Amino acid sequence: MGTIMGQLALVIDLNTCVGCHACAVNCKEWNTQAEFGPLSDFDPYGEKPSGVWYNRIMTYEIGNYPHTQVLHLPKSCLHCQDPPCVPVCPTGATFKREKDGIVLVNYDDCIGCKLCSWNCPYGCREFDEADKVMKKCTLCIDRIYDEALPPEQRQPACVLTCPAKARFFGDIEDPESEAYKLIKERNGFILFPSADTKPANHYLPKVETKVEVDDNVLKPDNPIFLEVLSRHKGGNR
Amino acid sequence: MHPPMSLILFFLTAGLSIGSFTGIFLIDLIKGLSSNVILITKLIATALIGLGAFSASFHLGHKMRAWKAIKRFNTSWLSREAVFSGIFGFLLFVSFLIQLFYNTKAYIILDILAVITGWLSAFSTAMIYTSNRFVPDWNTSLNTLYFLNMYGFLGTSLASLILYLNGNVESTKIMLIIALSLFIVGLAIRVAYNVRRYIIKLPTLNDALNLPQNREVKVLDKGSTTDNYCTTEFYYKKGKKLLPSLLPPAYILTFAVPIMLLITCIAKETNTSFLALSLMSATVGSFIERWCFFVEGRHVQNLYYGLL
Numbered sequence: 394m395g396t397i398m399g400q401l402a403l404v405i406d407l408n409t410c411v412g413c414h415a416c417a418v419n420c421k422e423w424n425t426q427a428e429f430g431p432l433s434d435f436d437p438y439g440e441k442p443s444g445v446w447y448n449r450i451m452t453y454e455i456g457n458y459p460h461t462q463v464l465h466l467p468k469s470c471l472h473c474q475d476p477p478c479v480p481v482c483p484t485g486a487t488f489k490r491e492k493d494g495i496v497l498v499n500y501d502d503c504i505g506c507k508l509c510s511w512n513c514p515y516g517c518r519e520f521d522e523a524d525k526v527m528k529k530c531t532l533c534i535d536r537i538y539d540e541a542l543p544p545e546q547r548q549p550a551c552v553l554t555c556p557a558k559a560r561f562f563g564d565i566e567d568p569e570s571e572a573y574k575l576i577k578e579r580n581g582f583i584l585f586p587s588a589d590t591k592p593a594n595h596y597l598p599k600v601e602t603k604v605e606v607d608d609n610v611l612k613p614d615n616p617i618f619l620e621v622l623s624r625h626k627g628g629n630r
Numbered sequence: 631m632h633p634p635m636s637l638i639l640f641f642l643t644a645g646l647s648i649g650s651f652t653g654i655f656l657i658d659l660i661k662g663l664s665s666n667v668i669l670i671t672k673l674i675a676t677a678l679i680g681l682g683a684f685s686a687s688f689h690l691g692h693k694m695r696a697w698k699a700i701k702r703f704n705t706s707w708l709s710r711e712a713v714f715s716g717i718f719g720f721l722l723f724v725s726f727l728i729q730l731f732y733n734t735k736a737y738i739i740l741d742i743l744a745v746i747t748g749w750l751s752a753f754s755t756a757m758i759y760t761s762n763r764f765v766p767d768w769n770t771s772l773n774t775l776y777f778l779n780m781y782g783f784l785g786t787s788l789a790s791l792i793l794y795l796n797g798n799v800e801s802t803k804i805m806l807i808i809a810l811s812l813f814i815v816g817l818a819i820r821v822a823y824n825v826r827r828y829i830i831k832l833p834t835l836n837d838a839l840n841l842p843q844n845r846e847v848k849v850l851d852k853g854s855t856t857d858n859y860c861t862t863e864f865y866y867k868k869g870k871k872l873l874p875s876l877l878p879p880a881y882i883l884t885f886a887v888p889i890m891l892l893i894t895c896i897a898k899e900t901n902t903s904f905l906a907l908s909l910m911s912a913t914v915g916s917f918i919e920r921w922c923f924f925v926e927g928r929h930v931q932n933l934y935y936g937l938l
Binding site: 412414417441442443445446449450451452453454455456457463464466468477479480481482483484485486502503504505506507508510511512513514515516519520524525526582583584585586587588 | 631689690691692695696698699700701702705706707708709712758761762763764765833835837838839840841845846847848849850851852853854855856857858859860863864929930931932934935
């Protein structure tokens with residue numbers, strides 16, 4: 394691997410993400426019909442649908458009741474700066490681009506041995522049972538360099554579609570980029586630092602919001618409670 | 631981890647092939663063997679490594695592109711395994727032909743190279759798993775030692791049978807002592823591997839999410855209503871349920887039965903049935919044991935799904 398000129402990546406604001414899965418759905422929509430598609434689907438309307446997704450969103454609960462927070466974690470290939478999936482690939486199908494640091498799979502060289510997925514600590518590579526090759530997020534490389542698109546649309550589909558504007562895209566090594574500034578200003582962090590893969594994608598931490606509630610509000614004779622109670626009973630009638 | 635049957639079959643056939651040829655080669659060096667025994671071993675070993683390669687190809691999505699696996703020799707253990715096992719099989723076959731058709735000892739050079747490349751292939755196979763730091767159970771030199779030792783005890787068991795069937799009673803005894811030692815060492819390594827599995831500290835979901843350890847975290851939603859590639863490839867639910875009932879027969883067949891039979895053969899009387907039974911037991915046992923090896927493997931990506 395030569396010197397990486399820049400490092401394109403996603404920065405995801407966990408404080409804003411509402412876990413709506415729009416990024417995953419739009420990723421699937423774009424990538425199933427664009428240059429890297431299709432992404433296979435099996436039994437899509439049946440009992441056990443399955444298929445390839447570049448982006449999956451998981452939801453966690455942090456803390457103990459009643460002091461809990463919900464964390465939605467969108468997770469796609471993190472385009473690691475030291476990607477463990479690259480050296481293990483026996484054919485060189487998986488590679489990291491020197492120009493922009495994007496990790497890609499050359500489907501024509503992939504033999505479908507799955508070793509790259511075994512060596513990814515994030516579970517961000519999936520085997521396409523239809524094409525018999527490994528697939529993963531391309532950072533919408535077929536969008537971001539497409540000069541036929543207006544400049545403001547040369548971004549990954551997931552970034553463009555996010556209704557909460559929780560996703561940002563840019564060169565995390567360029568001090569002028571929004572992605573770089575967000576990481577610096579809002580303490581952007583990476584997943585699984587002990588895995589030592591230097592992920593390029595960063596996350597902006599959740600800000601804990603504490604709501605101070607007056608003890609009187611929680612008393613059973615509080616008129617608001619009484620009103621809620623009467624409405625509830627009314628609803629039952 | 632989901633156990634790939636095709637790869638397990640490759641471990642066994644490669645082990646029988648490399649181990650048996652090495653055993654016969656060494657005995658020939660020390661005591662000298664008839665040309666027939668060496669030829670038979672080469673033929674069996676070539677067939678076994680060929681069968682193994684054929685079997686391993688079923689693990690691939692694109693079998694016809696398998697040749698491309700030689701391209702990343704400088705970084706990939708899988709690439710090295712493919713290259714070395716291919717060279718091993720090729721050398722063995724050429725050596726067989728030379729020994730069969732030409733009255734020359736030149737094949738010995740090929741045999742030496744075959745032994746070297748065979749063990750480099752075995753080492754590369756082991757390193758595919760040992761070098762994976764995201765399956766902490768595998769990420770230990772005990773894993774490499776076990777693989778090499780398994781190739782040794784499977785191969786020497788086969789070599790013992792070949793020698794005995796060809797009337798080399800004295801050489802059989804030597805081979806049996808080597809095989810018995812390897813079975814005992816193998817058992818010790820497997821026990822050490824198991825002990826390590828229980829004492830190693832695995833990363834937590836907090837590590838995976840880069841959260842402080844004192845924060846309680848639990849998975850609320852895995853993001854899909856059904857299983858996906860990550861939850862089936864890295865966590866084999868059925869296998870986890872079967873493990874407790876499969877581990878005892880795996881150890882009994884791999885170690886206890888062969889050790890008892892080999893001790894009987896060495897101390898009392900060697901007979902074909904005991905040698906064949908020992909070989910079959912070790913092979914079937916190793917198949918189950920390697921199956922368990924995969925199912926036992928805990929991949930750290932399972933943390934994100936609350937499966938570790």
